[in-house]
Amino acid sequence: MTKKEKLIIFDTTLRDGEQSPGASMTQDEKVRIAKALERMRVDVIEAGFPMASEGDFASVQAVARAVKDSTICGLARALDKDIERAGEAIKPANSGRIHTFIATSPIHMEKKLRMSPDQVVEQAVRAVKQARNYTDNVEFSPEDAGRSEHDFLCRIIEAVIDAGASTINIPDTVGYNLPHQFGSLIAELIERVPNADKAIFSVHCHNDLGLAVANSLSAVINGARQVECTINGLGERAGNASLEEVVMAIQTRQDLFSCNTTLDTTQIVPCSRLVSSITGFAVQPNKAIVGANAFAHESGIHQDGVLKSRETYEIMRAEDVGWSANRMVLGKHSGRNAFRSRLQELDIVFETEEALNEAFSRFKDLADKKHDIYDDDLQALVTQTRAASEIERVKLVSLKVCSETGETPNAAVTLSYDSEEKSATASGSGPVDATFKAIESVVKSNTELQLYSVNAITSGTDSQGEVTVRLEKGGRIVNGQGADTDIVIASARAYINAVNKLLEPVERAHPQI
Ligand code: KIV
C-alpha cells in the first residue's frame, strides 16, 4: 500500500470563528479552546489578529505560551505594524507562524484598497519579507482569490514564494465558487506557478452557498495539502468549512483521497461541545458528525438494520468522533482531589487555590441538585466560575419567580449593580420574559434581544440548561451564557452576562475592512 501524504489541518476558530457576530471570547476561553485543539492534534491554530486590540494581542500571546504541540499562527494585514505585532505575539510559541494577506480581486483592489495590481504585488512581497524577520514559517493569502484573475494570482503567488512564503492559502472569501471550479483553480495554480513546489497550497472556504466543505474537499483532490477550517463551521457570515466534516469526509473516504490528517478524531465531539458552550452558538441537532441526531436512528427499519449489522446504515462509528468521550466522572461524593484531577485531565488549571475552592463549592452545589456530573457540566461550571471572577458590574443576588396556570407570571429580582443592591419586579408572558423585564428595569441597557436559546447540557430532566442570550446595541452584538439546573436562573445569568459584556468598552479592528 502506498503511504498517504499528510494533510495539514489549520484551525481558525479563534480568529475567523470569532468574527461571527457575538462569538467573541475572553483570553481564558481562547486558551481553553486552544488546549482542546492541541489535544485533538490540530497542526496549526490561528489564535487571532494581534493588531485588533491589546486584548487580542494578549490572547495570541497567552495561547502561544500555553500550547506546546501545535503551531501558533497570528494574522496580519500586509502592513509593517500588523506584522510586527503578530511577530511579537507569537514569540513565546514553540512553533510560530505569521499569516499575512492582501486582497487580489479586481473589486477589492479597486474599491477597498484603491491600489493598482503592481502596488498590491509590491506590498505583498514586502510583507512576506518582513514576516520572515520573525519566523521562517510564513503563510500568504490573496484575499478573495475565488474572484481574482488567474493570471494575476499566478504572478503574485510566484513573487511571494520567492520572497519566502512557505504556505500559499487560497481563500474563497465570499463563498462564491462551486466545487469543480475551485478544484480546478487549485490544480491550475499548482501547475502554472513556476516555484509552486516550494510551498504548500492551502484553502480557506466560506460557506455562503453551503459549499465550504465541498469546495475544500475538491481542492484537496486537486493538490491542496492544508485546509483552513473551524469547529462547528463557525466563522464570518455563514461561517467557514467545518473541521469535523472535512476531517471525517477524508478519513471515511480514504478510497478517494491520497492524503489523510493525523488528528485524534475522538476529540471532535468534546471540542465541538466546548466551542458551542463558550460561544453560545448551539449546534443544530441534524448537523453532520457533531449534531445530537448525527448517529441516532429514528426509523424502525434503520434501527433493525443497525442492530443486525452496523454498516447497513452507519458509515462512521460514533465512538470514533468522541460521542462516548463525555464520561460521567464525578458525583456528590467526589472530593476536591478527584475534582481537581479531572479538571487537570481537561487541561483546566486554576491559578489560585481560592479560585479552585470557588469552583469546587459551585461543583458541590451542582452535585446536590444533579446526580451525575459529566465533562460538559464541568466545562460549563468553569465558564461560570471564570465569568464571575471577572470584574462584573452587574451580579445576580436573588431571583423569585411565580408561574401558575391561568395567572400572569411575575419575577422579583435583586441585582448588585456597581456594588449597590437594587430590586425590581415585573410581569411577562412567561417566567423568562418576566425575569428579563425585571432585570432590564434595573440595568436599563436599552438593548434589543436578538436570540434566546436553551440547550440541555446532558440528557435527563436533572440536566443543566445552558442558555444563550444575544443582545444588540448600536450595532454591537454580544452573546451571554448561563447554566443551571433551573432554566429561569440560567436565563437570568445569561442575560446578565450579556449586559456585562456590553458594559465593557471595546475598541477592536476588523482585519478585512
Ligand atoms: O476569508 C478570508 O479571505 C480570510 C483571510 C484573512 C484569509 O479570512
Ligand code: ZN
Ligand atoms: Zn475567512
